[in-house]
Amino acid sequence: MTAQKGVDGKEVAKHNSRENGVWIVVHGKVYDVTDFLDEHPGGAEIILRYAGMDATEEYEPIHPPDAIIDNLDPSKHLGPLIPSTLPPPPVSASAPPPTSVSIPQKTNEPLAGGEEEYAKPPLEEILSLHDFEAVARRTMGKRGWNYYSSGADDEITMRENHNAYHRVWFRPRILRNVGTVDYSSTILGHKTSMPVYITATALGKLGHPEGEVTLTRAAGKHNVIQMIPTLASCSFDEMVDAAIPNQVQFLQLYVNADRSRTKKIIKHAAERGVKALFITVDAPQLGRREKDMRTKFVGNASSQQTQGGDNFKRDQGAARAISSFIDPSLNWNDLAELKEAVGEMKVILKGVQCWEDAVMAAEYGCDGVVLSNHGGRQLDFAPSPLTILPQVVSILKKRGYMTPSRPFEVFVDGGVRRATDVLKAIALGATAVGIGRPMIYAMSTYGEQGVSRAFEILKDEFETNMRLIGAPTLSDVVPNMVDISSLNAASGGITMYEENCE
Numbered sequence: 336m337t338a339q340k341g342v343d344g345k346e347v348a349k350h351n352s353r354e355n356g357v358w359i360v361v362h363g364k365v366y367d368v369t370d371f372l373d374e375h376p377g378g379a380e381i382i383l384r385y386a387g388m389d390a391t392e393e394y395e396p397i398h399p400p401d402a403i404i405d406n407l408d409p410s411k412h413l414g415p416l417i418p419s420t421l422p423p424p425p426v427s428a429s430a431p432p433p434t435s436v437s438i439p440q441k442t443n444e445p446l447a448g449g450e451e452e453y454a455k456p457p458l459e460e461i462l463s464l465h466d467f468e469a470v471a472r473r474t475m476g477k478r479g480w481n482y483y484s485s486g487a488d489d490e491i492t493m494r495e496n497h498n499a500y501h502r503v504w505f506r507p508r509i510l511r512n513v514g515t516v517d518y519s520s521t522i523l524g525h526k527t528s529m530p531v532y533i534t535a536t537a538l539g540k541l542g543h544p545e546g547e548v549t550l551t552r553a554a555g556k557h558n559v560i561q562m563i564p565t566l567a568s569c570s571f572d573e574m575v576d577a578a579i580p581n582q583v584q585f586l587q588l589y590v591n592a593d594r595s596r597t598k599k600i601i602k603h604a605a606e607r608g609v610k611a612l613f614i615t616v617d618a619p620q621l622g623r624r625e626k627d628m629r630t631k632f633v634g635n636a637s638s639q640q641t642q643g644g645d646n647f648k649r650d651q652g653a654a655r656a657i658s659s660f661i662d663p664s665l666n667w668n669d670l671a672e673l674k675e676a677v678g679e680m681k682v683i684l685k686g687v688q689c690w691e692d693a694v695m696a697a698e699y700g701c702d703g704v705v706l707s708n709h710g711g712r713q714l715d716f717a718p719s720p721l722t723i724l725p726q727v728v729s730i731l732k733k734r735g736y737m738t739p740s741r742p743f744e745v746f747v748d749g750g751v752r753r754a755t756d757v758l759k760a761i762a763l764g765a766t767a768v769g770i771g772r773p774m775i776y777a778m779s780t781y782g783e784q785g786v787s788r789a790f791e792i793l794k795d796e797f798e799t800n801m802r803l804i805g806a807p808t809l810s811d812v813v814p815n816m817v818d819i820s821s822l823n824a825a826s827g828g829i830t831m832y833e834e835n836c837e
Contacts (some may be wrong), residue, residue: 342416345421347360360543365415395544406495462787464792470776472782479541483541483776486710494709499747505758515804519809529793530809531767533560535755541568547564548788550774553783553790555578562613565589566589572607575607586604587685592660601676605677617709620712684696686705687705687727688723693730694703694731703744704727712750720748721822755796759817
């Protein structure tokens, strides 16, 4: 095969408008995107902004590296850029100068915290997951911080997710042999060092230049399961390839309106050894995340959109810009078709918010549910997962599920910041808990070492608090170890409906 001839940067610069044609440079290679302008899911404006220039800096943080190669006709791949031949961009296209803060990613954005100077504490001084968030608030770029930290509307549900754990109290047992404590667990049949998994969070490169592979490597070192997000900055194969032998990974799936693309993703995941498919069911439309919406999205959308052609507006934040391909017509009748494609993977519905839907998931043959409101990012005033957990578990068991003969696992995510939060959920019947934002903040502020530090903090908290409540193993963390009499007092008084109220 003949190598492509290099492209002179001066020639690239001439192709800077619809009239002259639109060429861009990504990762040192030149592409003709003229015919793609009006098909681009985010509209033509963002491409035209970088017409005749190098678009790598905007492309890379929020786009899998192979997306442009996979989704642009090969005839539009013009060849490598001849080094040092591309003229500098016009002054009007240049970003503001970087701040003087030392942060783990290259950024020309204003900082979320607004400070020009900030001495980031040494990693050994980080003592809790809260600390990572505090550092992230002061060191992350505004676009990334607003995307990760935003919640729906007034962010009532986002705050309630965490506050609910404050209304559950322990009933510690004494004089038990806790010389050795074991917080290892099993999730969907797979052994893990603790009852925690990294739940899916999109656009990892908004926080760290390496993106989600940083989470993959840290999870492998600590034997924690990672849930790979559909809308990752890294490609799916990059994250699978970064795993160590026998490392367990799950896949979070947004169902595309083009079912053939969804089936292709599922099939590929099964072939690469992914053990479970977590289908997100709480996002027929992305919620109004006003903090994020105030930050106009100026990057390329996720690879899942590249073939979509929905021309979604980019003036409503990153979340809406990257999610326009998601199918709002997804319903219970579609599950059979999706389950046919999964092979041996387990199927979990992620985003269940009431006991009725948890029961339906079991009746439709799913292997479990995640009680989740999308981290408070979808419907404001949706209930905290912890507040509905006792009811969901109780009714599932009454229906004969969650038994050896009819296994069904219940997970929760949202608002978890301490091992004590996890232990409360375990006591109330959860198999494990997903942690999202804290891991992203740890990655964004300290990279892979930060994520490892987060796991070490959790392990120390598990050991300390299991001793203090009198539980040598997780099987000893049972319902009578917690007092939930105040759990629903401040959450709108969620009614514990009886089964005959269907």
